[in-house]
Amino acid sequence: MAGVPVLGSVAGLVEQVRKNRIDLVVVALPWSAEAEITDILERLRVLAVDVRLLPHRLIARTAGLSVDATAGIPLLGVIHHPLAGWRGVLKRSEDLLIGGTALAVLAPVLLLAAAAIKLESPGPVLFRQKRFGFNNEEFEIWKFRTMHTDRGDQSGAQRTVRNDPRVTRVGRFLRRTSIDELPQLFNVLRGDMSIVGPRPHPVAMKAGDVLYHEAVENYACRHRVRPGITGWAQVNGLRGEIDNLHTAARRVEHDLYYVDNWSLGLDAEIMVRTALLLFWDRNAY
Structure with missing residues (x-):
């Protein structure tokens, strides 16, 4: 695909990660595909591998992203007060x-x-x-x-x-x-x-x-x-x-x-x- 070899399907993802000693997996699906993303994360949860989500186009154009918790809920920070605290x-x-x-x-x-x-x-x-x-x-x-x-x-x-x-x-x-x-x-x-x-x-x-x-x-x-x-x-x-x-x-x-x-x-x-x-x-x- 686009000149890059396809190694397999999602069904064989865990095997590919183990076989090739993969360090990082990037899930490049639209955030609207919640069920598919959840399925992939559940498959990879048992492995010693870093997993990242490709950000939505809107978020990808935003600098200074951060993640924190408010009332126990993880939130993605996109705009920050430059002189807070x-x-x-x-x-x-x-x-x-x-x-x-x-x-x-x-x-x-x-x-x-x-x-x-x-x-x-x-x-x-x-x-x-x-x-x-x-x-x-x-x-x-x-x-x-x-x-x-x-x-x-x-x-x-x-x-x-x-x-x-x-x-x-x-x-x-x-x-x-x-x-x-x-x-x-x-x-x-x-x-x-x-x-x-x-x-x-x-x-x-x-x-x-x-x-x-x-x-x-x-x-x-x-x-x-x-x-x-x-x-x-x-x-x-x-x-x-x-x-x-x-x-x-x-x-x-x-x-x-x-x-x-x-x-x-x-x-x-x-x-x-x-x-x-x-x-x-x-x-x-």
Whole structure:
């Protein structure tokens, strides 16, 4: 069959396993064939052999499978909370420790930035905007205002581009040095965000001419953890304007890598690389 020799029927399966000293048997039947599968398992139960079921097509496309018991019933795990249990406690502790320390150390910088914004142009010091957050729920992000009040885009539908005329002189400096992001430390302490995680996008942000969350497959999966001030995508050259679907998909791909591979070590690497980028990042404007 398909170029592979057939050694016999199910009736002779036990004999074949013994004769050829088989270590592993894979039962490649559809899961709907319950009676046939049960018959084969009963035949093989008396032998010292490993038996595996070929997964259903739907399950075969799912990474990170596990088996555990709930109320004594074996269950197949297909989707896992990336920060369950102590992992979540460690992540939140990291956010509170680093976020609180950063606010205390950087308080003079925040005050100077607020004063410069107020002196240059009329309007509020802070910019507030609805963005997608944990569990795909919306939250209000805080940033220093970097645009003229009468030219800003509250929805985020209009992308910020290089040499954007809407950005003030002070705002251009704040954006290039990422000082405009510092008020998000308050979002971290409130529990809306993390220091490190997928960057939160405005609810009306577009990739090309299509809404970001509708354009990229598995986009919402990045919201299984809190969004971050910095992230894996940003330190891998994917910060700034998203003007096409390819770049949008690559950013989401990096975000999902972070969600699936989170560790304190990965967070530390991202924070160190972010600090280095603060001195010069061509994608910050």
